[in-house]
Amino acid sequence: MSTDTHAVHADDHHHGDSHAHGTFSTYMLGFVLSVVLTAIPFWLVMSGALPSKQITALVIMAFAVVQIVVHMIYFLHMNTTSENGWSMMALIFTIVMVVIALSGSLWVMNHLNSNMMPIHQMTGMK
Amino acid sequence: MTVAINPSQTGEPVFYLADEHPHPEGWSTSLGFWIYLMSDCLIFAILFATFGVLGGNYAAGPAPKDLFDLDLVAVNTSMLLLSSITYGFAMLTMQQNKIAQTQLWLAITGLFGLAFIGIELTEFAHMIHEGATPQRSAFLSAFFTLVGTHGLHVSCGLIWLVTLMVQVQKFGLIEANRRRLMCLSMFWHFLDVVWIGVFTFVYLLGVLR
Numbered sequence: 001m002s003t004d005t006h007a008v009h010a011d012d013h014h015h016g017d018s019h020a021h022g023t024f025s026t027y028m029l030g031f032v033l034s035v036v037l038t039a040i041p042f043w044l045v046m047s048g049a050l051p052s053k054q055i056t057a058l059v060i061m062a063f064a065v066v067q068i069v070v071h072m073i074y075f076l077h078m079n080t081t082s083e084n085g086w087s088m089m090a091l092i093f094t095i096v097m098v099v100i101a102l103s104g105s106l107w108v109m110n111h112l113n114s115n116m117m118p119i120h121q122m123t124g125m126k
Numbered sequence: 127m128t129v130a131i132n133p134s135q136t137g138e139p140v141f142y143l144a145d146e147h148p149h150p151e152g153w154s155t156s157l158g159f160w161i162y163l164m165s166d167c168l169i170f171a172i173l174f175a176t177f178g179v180l181g182g183n184y185a186a187g188p189a190p191k192d193l194f195d196l197d198l199v200a201v202n203t204s205m206l207l208l209s210s211i212t213y214g215f216a217m218l219t220m221q222q223n224k225i226a227q228t229q230l231w232l233a234i235t236g237l238f239g240l241a242f243i244g245i246e247l248t249e250f251a252h253m254i255h256e257g258a259t260p261q262r263s264a265f266l267s268a269f270f271t272l273v274g275t276h277g278l279h280v281s282c283g284l285i286w287l288v289t290l291m292v293q294v295q296k297f298g299l300i301e302a303n304r305r306r307l308m309c310l311s312m313f314w315h316f317l318d319v320v321w322i323g324v325f326t327f328v329y330l331l332g333v334l335r
Contacts, residue, residue: 021221027214034207038325042200045330053334060334064326068319075210075315083157090157094164098171105175 022077030074037067152305159309163316166279170320173275177268177328182335185263190332193258195249199329202245203321206280209238210318217311225299228307229291235314236287239280246277269328276324279317286310 022030041060043049050056072078072091080088216231250270253259260270290310293303 022214022217024215024218027211027218031207031211031214034210035204038203038207038322041326041330042196042203045334046196057331057334060326060330064322067322071210071315071319071322075214075318076312083160086157087160090161090164094167097168101168101171102175102178106178109179 022074026074030070033070033074034067037063037070152302155305156308156312159312163312166316167320170272170275170323173268173272174323174327177272180264180268181328181332183264185265187263187266188256188258189265190329190335193253193256194329194333196329196333198245198249199325202242202249203325205238205242205245206318206321209235209242210315212238213311213314217307220299220304220307223299225294228299229294232287232291232294236284236291239284239287239314243277243280243284246273250274273324273328276317276320279313279320283310283314283317286313 041063044056044060048056050059078087078091082088212231212235216228216235219227219231253266258266260267287310290303290306293306297303
């Protein structure tokens with residue numbers, strides 16, 4: 001019985017320390033990556049280097065996603081084992097909610113907009 | 127037959143967990159704070175969705191192209207990025223128990239954060255001076271709400287930062303202060319993550335539009 005509680009205790013102490021810390025090199029790596037991942041989209045938009053706006057938009061969105069992942073790993077020290085995986089669970093749940101809210105809103109409102117009758121047609125019908 | 131989890135001395139079954147083993151103070155703080163950040167993330171998701179829906183409704187008013195100065199946004203972005211890495215250095219020196227250096231890095235972080243807020247407020251003042259107020263169009267309402275909420279978060283982070291610097295000065299790098307600094311670290315880096323969304327979807331895609 002007493003050994004049991006001791007085992008739990010030892011585990012708990014470990015648990016309290018389980019969030020990852022960064023080192024100088026991981027912080028610097030994250031910083032350099034995020035500078036590069038910020039500079040390229042700004043340069044793409046400001047110089048208009050890519051031929052079409054659609055391609056530029058897709059590329060800078062891709063850069064944003066990659067940079068968010070970089071920040072999550074190197075600055076927020078996200079991994080699958082911190083807090084016994086509960087941080088990751090909360091994160092995944094949040095991402096699902098965010099994707100539903102964002103894509104749902106944009107999709108529905110876009111449909112609504114394109115199905116709205118333009119004003120000049122409406123006045124023409126009268 | 128029922129199974130007693132923890133039989134008491136009298137031999138009668140007890141149908142509750144007798145007592146949770148004691149936890150060290152603050153053992154669940156980082157998970158709790160992380161869950162707060164995730165709920166904050168949902169607030170920003172809704173504001174981003176609003177901006178995504180209304181971002182094109184200029185009401186014959188100014189469009190992003192007329193308003194946004196990407197050079198200024200780039201400077202602002204670098205301020206926030208630099209403040210992220212300097213906060214990282216503050217955390218590293220905290221782990222080495224160097225109070226003076228931790229305070230120095232925290233102060234530098236605060237200055238970068240202050241520069242960010244200053245530049246943002248200058249931008250807002252400039253826009254409002256030109257008549258691009260939140261009342262002008264749905265696009266501007268959504269813009270000021272989204273970017274303003276982020277700016278408000280950074281301002282709160284600055285107040286928190288100063289509070290913690292005073293705490294560290296008074297009590298040193300005690301366990302409670304380390305925990306608080308770690309929470310602010312998560313908060314600060316989280317705001318940087320939100321800013322990635324802002325400069326990409328509001329400023330860069332706005333100018334591209």
